[in-house]
Amino acid sequence: MKQRLITGIIAGTIFLGFCILGGYPFHLLILAMSFIGYYEFVKMIKIHPFSIVALVGYLGVLMFMFPWELLHITYTPTLEHGIWLLMFLFMLITVFSRNKIGIKHISLLFIGALYVGIGFSYIAGSRNSPDDHGLFWTFLILSCIWASDSGAYFLGKMFGRHKLWPSISPNKTIEGALGGVMVAIIVAIIFAGFSGDILSVGRAVLIGLTCAVVGQLGDLIQSAYKRVYDIKDSGKLLPGHGGILDRCDSWIIVFPFVHIVMLLPY
Template identity: 35%
Template sequence: MKTRTITGIVALLVLLPIVWYGSWPLVVGTCGMGVIGVSEIFSMKNKNFFSMTGFLTSIATILIILPKKYLSFLPENLDIWNVFFLFAMTLLVMTVLSKNEFTFDDAGVFLLASIYIGNGFHYFLKTASYSFLMVLFVLMIVWATDIGAYLVGKQFGKTKLAPIISPNKTIEGSLGGMILSIIIAILFVQLYNPLNLSILMVVLLAVLISIVGQLGDLTESAYKRYFGVKDSGKILPGHGGILDRFDSMLFVMPLFQLTLSVLNLI
């Protein structure tokens, strides 16, 4: 627990100033985390990351992560999804050239990984482009959910939420995390509310972020269980890998931006 706490504090001391400063250091750091996330998928699948497949998957993920202004080097009529289509076709052709040593299953996993990781970090950058505090608003809700779920689940948890996927999570803990996230969100907008959100809207956003964040956490638990690993990586002592720490955020950031767009708030 001590190692976990120290790692968490150090990570925040590094991450938050970079997010606050923004610009190219944030873009480079985010792309770096995306590539590490890809390497963790390769490791869980027992595939060599330092290979042509690893290189192509990393490039595809970075291209998805990058804001549009950084993609000006692409031909005018070629957008990122055209490039991604070429990546997909290349992986599929590799199943033929490798005589199925590189399988259709491998191609599917790496395609999905690039979308899952790339899209999540892309919308993290997009949220940061609005303001540091908007990122902090989302992260505070995610962290409050985790803390509330742990504390309430440990004290009152009896009903298993997803016993096959994550035996320690309980419905009571999930609800406790959601309630704490609502409280934190309401307190946060008393200090920072650039979108002039009503209390009702803040509550609804907190509930949405809390639920989606927990689904992201459970999704990572599901594929780790499928691959038979405890953690996605070891880069963060006491926490595991990048995917272990950003599993909720990779789900939350795209849905957060989509919700704001649908409501015409951005």
């Protein structure tokens, strides 16, 4: 627990510092995190992380994460274009390798590139919000996620009696999950109170609820696929926390979702 706390404080301070800086420094940090996250994913599915087929996945992550707007590049490929081009490149590999690299391998790598690349791209995009309140929105979403995690953990320890999904994550409880939702909503309402006219209380409640529910689902998603591969952590970069995907499993699900349902500007 001590090691976990120290790592969390150091990593959190560095991340929040880059978040405050914004611009290129923050985008480069998120790009580095996305590459490490994809590296962890590729290793987990038992593919060499620097094979040619894996490098196509890194290229896809870069395409989703490329700072088109920061560099003022007029041609910006749509998300639909990026997904199709990445699929096309992966499918070509099956042809040129004469099916030595089969559809199962490229399917996993393709899903990983979407999961990681698009997830992290929305984190970077939130900080560069078009309404000039990117720092506020980013802190709000992160705070709601962290509040949900902490609330679920501590209230689950205190009041947890009924297992939430024991076959996937045996330690999670229904009471803890509900507690996490409640704490996230409270945190979002506090943000609304200090936001002036940026965030209404009603919208804050929706954001807190969404971050908590979708964030916990993101955590369960990672627990499910790690259980398939019989691993505890996706990596060892963060002592006491595991890898980048272990730390950001909720982030890369929540950030795209809140934009898709138009709770945040993008």
